[in-house]
Amino acid sequence: MYRPPPVVLQGWLEVAVMPAIRRCLAVLALIMALLAALAVVFLHAAAGWLKGGQSEGPADVIVVLAGSFERSMHAGDLYKKMVAPRVMVSVPKAERSLVKLEELGIAYPRPEVIYREILRRKGVPDDRIEMVAADAISTADEAAAFAARLDSGGMRVLVVTSPYHVRRAAMAFRDAFGGKAWIMVTGTPYEHFPNDWWRSQDAARNVLLETAKIILYLAGGRFSAEQGQP
Numbered sequence: 001m002y003r004p005p006p007v008v009l010q011g012w013l014e015v016a017v018m019p020a021i022r023r024c025l026a027v028l029a030l031i032m033a034l035l036a037a038l039a040v041v042f043l044h045a046a047a048g049w050l051k052g053g054q055s056e057g058p059a060d061v062i063v064v065l066a067g068s069f070e071r072s073m074h075a076g077d078l079y080k081k082m083v084a085p086r087v088m089v090s091v092p093k094a095e096r097s098l099v100k101l102e103e104l105g106i107a108y109p110r111p112e113v114i115y116r117e118i119l120r121r122k123g124v125p126d127d128r129i130e131m132v133a134a135d136a137i138s139t140a141d142e143a144a145a146f147a148a149r150l151d152s153g154g155m156r157v158l159v160v161t162s163p164y165h166v167r168r169a170a171m172a173f174r175d176a177f178g179g180k181a182w183i184m185v186t187g188t189p190y191e192h193f194p195n196d197w198w199r200s201q202d203a204a205r206n207v208l209l210e211t212a213k214i215i216l217y218l219a220g221g222r223f224s225a226e227q228g229q230p
Contacts, residue, residue: 046207047195051163053170055184059084059158063146064115065169066092066136068162070190072115075160076122078186084158087124088149089115090142091133139169140217143176155181163187164206168214 062084064075075087091112101108112131119129132149136142150157157177161169170185177183187193197203 046211047164047193047197047203049167050207050210051166051187051193054166054186056083056158056186057156057184059156059184061085061150061155061157062087063157063159064089065139065142065159065161065165066090066111067165068188068191069111069114069118070188071160071162072118073122073190074186074188076119076124078158078160079119079124079128080122084156086128086130087119088130088132088146089119090136090145091131093135093137139165139172140176143169143172146173147176147178147180150177150181153180157181157183159183159185161185161187162191162206163189163193164203164210168210168217171214171217 056078062075062078064071064087066089072089075089078084079087089112094110098108098110116129116131120126132145136145146157157173159169159173164187166185166187170183173183173185192200193203193206194200197207
């Protein structure tokens with residue numbers, strides 16, 4: 001079998017192979033640089049993007065999404081400012097840990113009890129508070145429940161949630177209402193959500209989780225209580 005001399009092999013490598021390798025390395029370096037640039041943009045823009053598009057204009061009803069108690073605090077402030085004449089609060093599906101406590105006979109205040117008490121202490125009368133048993137496990141569930149409850153064209157609905165949740169809540173509610181109501185969403189100022197979110201463990205977790213949930217939502221993924229939970 002003929003074997004080309006080493007000099008010939010070396011020349012072939014230099015002429016044919018090495019330029020291709022250099023081109024691949026250059027493309028790889030360019031891709032890495034672009035990814036690094038995108039990462040920098042994401043770091044600085046993520047928080048502002050997630051909480052963007054907030055509005056607190058006059059409304060017919062304030063809707064408080066289940067979650068942090070700070071949401072009810074801000075809803076109480078908005079009511080006192082006469083932004084809307086009534087407050088509707090989403091009652092979440094009972095968490096498994098609370099169900100187990102109840103099974104053991106251990107008293108533990110349900111979130112909706114605390115939501116109502118916060119609103120009372122903020123000056124919202126009982127007859128202006130309505131608890132809506134959405135039995136929800138997701139924002140899409142909550143939006144569907146309120147869309148069914150507030151079936152009135154032209155209604156102005158102000159949704160109160162956490163700052164990092166504003167964008168996804170707006171998507172879910174506008175999709176659920178289908179243009180039958182004017183949807184506004186605001187994030188409670190009682191929850192700190194800094195623009196330099198990567199410096200805070202809580203903020204970093206919220207940004208990463210919320211970004212993943214938005215991607216899932218845009219891809220058509222929905223978690224629903226009707227599907228059941230494992």
